[in-house]
Amino acid sequence: MLAPERHELILRSLRRHGRLRVAELAGELGVSAITVRRDLAELDQAGLLRRVHGGAVGTVGPAPISGGQSSQLTIGIVVPNSTFYYTDVIRGAEAMADRYGARLVLGVSGYDVAVEAERLEKVLGIGVAGLLLSTALGDGRAAELGGWLDDIDVPVVLMERAFGFPDVTGEFDHVRTDHAYGAALALRHLVSLGHRRIGINLSASVTSYWLLKGIEQAASRLGIETFVSPVLLPAHGEDPATLAQLDAFLAECESFGAHAVLVHSDEPAARLVERAMERGLRVPEDLAVIAYNDETAAMAVVPLTAVSPPKLMLGEMACELLLRKIRAAPGRPAATQHLNLLPELRIRASCGALVTGQAGVHAG
Template sequence: MLAPERHELILRSLRRHGRLRVADLVAELGVSAITVRRDLAELDSAGLLRRVHGGALGTSPVGSDGPGSGLTIGIVVPSAATYYSDVIRGAEAMADRYGARLVLGVSGYDVATERERIDKVLGIGVAGLLISTALGDGDAGRLDNRLDEIDVPVVLMERAFSFPHVEREIDYVRTDHMFGAMIALRHFVSLGHRRIAISLAPTVTAYWLRSGVESAAKALDVDVYLSGTELPMRGDDPGGIAQLDAFLDECRSFRLKAVLVHSDEHGARLVERALDRGMRVPEDLAVIAYNDVTAALAVVPLTAIRPDRRALGETACDLLLRRLQAPHAPTQHLSLLPTLSIRTSCGTADRALEPARTRL
């Protein structure tokens, strides 16, 4: 178990019990007493708890009257797996930090289910709501007035809805995926590539990636080929080999040796098939994936654009808690910049570029 995971469990247990004993944490976490004491020392230094002899006591960095003390807030997301699992963990960690309780609803990217989940979460009596809608920004025209009808403070995650699609401006925190496309193409250019193939899965993220690719291509003066071939995510996808071969044939026909693929799973399958066909990665085909959830686990570790999903959940939850404390503060639209993790699929050693920043 990694240290951040242990820290989350320690803080969660502290919220339940109010006081923790080192011996109990050793049994619960399955680690040594030395490790537990080190974890408690780190959390104490961060102001998240107070170490005492033999254990720790709860505290709040903003005091007992902090914005989340004793509150319940809701979070509704399209999925609790892969991308959004880190978002949820980030929001939960921030809620724990401020003494709030988080209640989860999952829509499965279905608008009708989403309405039910929102109603159910609101019915619990939450003080505020974090939501990533089933509809993405490209489908803003299909929004009804559901968001405007919510009578508690709302912070959108990975969505940037604004007037005229909503009557009132709503706080939001999103990843700047256009910037992600820019740093991917910029890295290809630094490696000498001037002709780049683009494969985008039909997801809500593709809306911003497509715009980012177009802007980056103009700024960098490179040629891009946006493929219409949909790549398979899994080996058991019907017709998967044919789709991969069709895309690789497109790359060969247009002399394209650099590929930006959304997402990791599609990129991993593409690399596997390229190797099966006798191609070398990255010499014959350099690949950058988007999301960096499983990119490092590909047969050839994939260079990838990494949105900071945990930071997104933390930032959104923090914004909501502060909104509850100051209801009339100015609305905030925040963008988090993704980073580039460079791995073997582009031919260089592991390192990270573009440290995460927040853009207002």
Template sequence: MLAPERHELILRSLRRHGRLRVNELAAELGVSAITVRRDLAELDGAGLLRRVHGGAIGTSPSDASTPGSALTLGIVVPSAGRYYTDIIRGAEAAAARYGARLVLGVSNYDPEVELERIDKVLGVGVAGVLMGTALGDGEAALLGSRLDDIDVPLVLMERAFGFPEVAGDYDHVRTDHAYGAMLALRHFAGLGHERIAVSLQPTKTEYWLRRGVETAAATLGIDFFLSRVELPQSRDDPASLAQLDAFLAECETFGARAALIHSDEHAARLVERALELGLRIPEDFAVVVYNDVTAALAVVPLTAVCPPRFALGETACDLLLRKLHSKPGPVQHLSLLPTLNVRASCGAQTVDSLHGLRAVQG
């Protein structure tokens, strides 16, 4: 069978089924898988179909709406809970508008498991991949060439990988966490606070939050200190009272009547302890939290910087689907800005002493 004849049969099969798999085509046409891949490459180059991992799909949204031909996308994330829940929901919303479906892979913050999840979603025959890796921006080399080997469109979420760690240039959508930290300090400054305590958890976000704090403090003329105390998340944490009291003692020593805390659970427990010691929130001690997952549910609702998690997943999935349904365009690096949700845990600085803090120091 000549190549033009094969091409016509391939396109006819694509119109009928909506997507094609290399192995099935090879059996149907009676040729090798290598020959089929070569044919698909030529048809892709002519704009008549789009090659994906293990096969091919149509080139327009109408192709995806053909019964039985819905696009399948892979989404690999470190966790399906907490921070990433809304990101997944946002991606699902965008996928639904295109008649696409998602296949989820969760790495549990394990880079080796992450590689396995990538392979599994690719093995399903996905047309593209959304990836929120467990690795930080400077750790892309730990993935080796795995990203560069992915032969379907890829959009990174909350990470920015590029040369020299990886060979390819990848689309990404991320939160401007540094801007979020600046929002918090700008809010404190507007309330008259000039000395701020900062508690950051050792996560991949810490670097950007610290940069935002440093930039805002220098611009606004605010003094701050980065606490070395690891705040507990709940009453069940060993030595939780000692940790909380140590942080409050640092605030007393520094003269800070306001704190930026990452994240919600740590701030909620800190506020509970401050109230136990007789502090008034926010009159004696004001708090802004970074994340806003459960901040509104704290005993004193917490003012919070809220990363645009749902919009991030939605934007990333929309970007991926538009790349699948249109001619290849330039690589896009998108930053989304957090917002500030003001609640009861903030207030203007007062002349009252932090009467409970001195009791902490004994």
């Protein structure tokens, strides 16, 4: 069967059923799923239908979810959580979607791969035109993808993730923070203050994968010594176990001769400062501290110098990139883009801030 014949049958079936599925079409036409996907892509580019996860729908737009207009463009956004770090990412994406007259449908995975699969199925199943995705799988776990990312049939822009060949067949657009640069930014600042030995404490997170890379590279280039502690710092608590963890890291710093630390993220860094002061240490004179994330760093007992990822801008740029891909002219697809956004260092009292009454003299 020639392509024009298949296209006519596909459009006829779409008019009859309102929605098509790749697997059913492949069986009905007696061709492979790959051939069906190619046909749907060609018809989508011609404006005759709109591809969605697993198949296609008509061009009038997805059905409303909760009272919206049926013609309004709908975009899916699936993230590990909707609080702290991702609050601003979601806000940025929502603001950009609003500028384009589109709406977002949110799915939250809780960093659980199985839950993420369910959320993706639900979000894609309503017929979204595209997907913003920050998967529960971090870049260090790319081998676990198993090709499922390639099976998504709508444009995808990854946020804070960078998956490519050989873990996926094609290249995906992504917008991410250059966390390796952020780690280097922190170490460079501490070195400028005279520190040559620096303690590192990282939470068990996706971000830590890139922070470690940045720390290794920066330490080599700056000619300094660092140690990465295995101690998991608590964000709060006064029980003996919590205090023991804080004390253990402080003891490691003392043994290593480190009077400066980089801690991911804000809450453990703030609790470390409190414990250090309880033990008679001065911050930043005896212990200079830089936090990573800058969500609550400014509200610590001693306001924390912090590396601040551009979370709001990340959401805005990812959403704009996706919308441009969706609205690209048929036959002229938008180029794939890999965008790295640089975080900034916000200097406060925990190291590098001007000492009151001593202009030109820096603490920490």
